[in-house]
Amino acid sequence: MKIDLFIVYLLLSIFVAYFFPQLAIYEGGALLDAITSIGVSLIFFFYGLKLSFDQIKSGLKNWKLHVVVQLATFVIFPLVVLLFRPFVGTLISENTWIGFFFLAALPSTVSSSVVMVSLAKGNIPAAIFNSSISGLIGVLITPLWMSLFLDFTTENVLVDVYGGLILEIILPVILGLLLQKYWGHWASKHSKKLSNFDKSIILLIVYSSFAHSFENGIFSTLGAIFLVELFVAVILLFVLVYSILYFLSKYILQFSLEDQITALFCGSKKSLTHGSVFGKFIFMNNPYAGFFFLPLMIYHAFQIFIITFIAQRYHNHSK
Template structure:
């Protein structure tokens, strides 16, 4: 079984190293230059995101409402509740920081591209995966900040004004504009989908660099121990497998979906979007020097979910092909 090499994960690691060696670049013109470029990049990412959507596909996708509702509840309900269960055990500032980074991960929408690719490899319900992953991103614009609002220190920032205004102009309006233009430019967006995907990743890399450069300049990582970082890795792995197992049991034995819908439910419901997380963190943790620490679990989860789900998807796809051969 061959595993596809994901150069983006290597690029993420490389960007962190680059931020460590050259953090001063982020401070050029007091950080306004890089922040402006990122803001423009984010707006374009979600404009292209809207171009790839289709009102017809959204309308047709709503027919399988039971699967769609389940995936959104897994994404914005099951995930946060699992992390919330550990809230009573938080007593120190370091523990609060550790917990909040995981809660931020849990509150994020599902990822689009990798979910669809993995569902396709496993021979699952691809149209349902496209619908769920796409809708999840739109729902997350409203739900993620709301879930985070209860646990953020907002003394210097009004979440429901500055944050939502920022998301409105950089995320929601570009998506709406893309949707409106989709009948005219939609084919262009799909034709150059690979190039647009690379652009998305480039914007994410810029946000990651900015976040970690600020953290390195503030010596944030010197304030945490190696045990803290080890705990992040262990916590991410445990969270992924716990969510994956619960969703698997629910879609198979409780909801009793067919094989294709089970795959879509598991893969879409257990994924988290690094693109949305990088963008949302820019608003949720604005001017916070510890931003690098808050998005670190998300980066680990992103790499881990791709690695593990690729193995699972390839195994499911192989089993499906073997079953078809047996029927013939």
């Protein structure tokens, strides 16, 4: 299996944030914030340009599959993490739990879910629909979940969080949709280059979050044992949610194999792109922002590895 270079770049961005945090804190971080804000808006403008109405319409018919995927993404995931809330202060710290809950409340991935479903020969139109709609639902649901456990007294939730998400995500997507007939072909043709642009903006957001956390000494007390425990907890979370989806889609709802694959792959994945963008607003001025991103980054790396492996097995069995 090939090493995903983006994971390497993520680690490198943390390394750079540790040794060279100056860009993030220059002029109070205003310069980097402006760059990432423009970048985020462009990401979702291009996303709107690439949305396929025909594929989304064809995927609308399978409503049971869509309900399962979205329930897994925005209900089952958070409820699983909520089960461990009583252990905060004894087995797990408050900030560690918040990081996991943020991961659990995020939307599913977009492009990678569709790619993996395609490789495993699953229901591609349904995967496109669920991946596309998940991010838009997340704009509303993710901040709502997080507002239950984060102190938003320093921010106005409606203006700072929802206002920022609407301005930098929803409006650019709508603009992209309106201009799709003019520039849609161009966006599809340059999809790989646009994907690289997306990743560059994510790296800047990750760099900024970790630079501020390093400057505030957030990671000074973390050791290797904690990181190992974090990695094990991420794996257990994936296995638990994946197992629930497998049992639900195969034995309870008795989906076809194609729909099972789509439910498993779309329902068990979390989006680093949306996580980076949402975190920019939800963790505004929070020195622990970089720390809160740790479970998401580990989960992102693990899901790419394990879902690629599983997708390849489905592909081989279908031959």
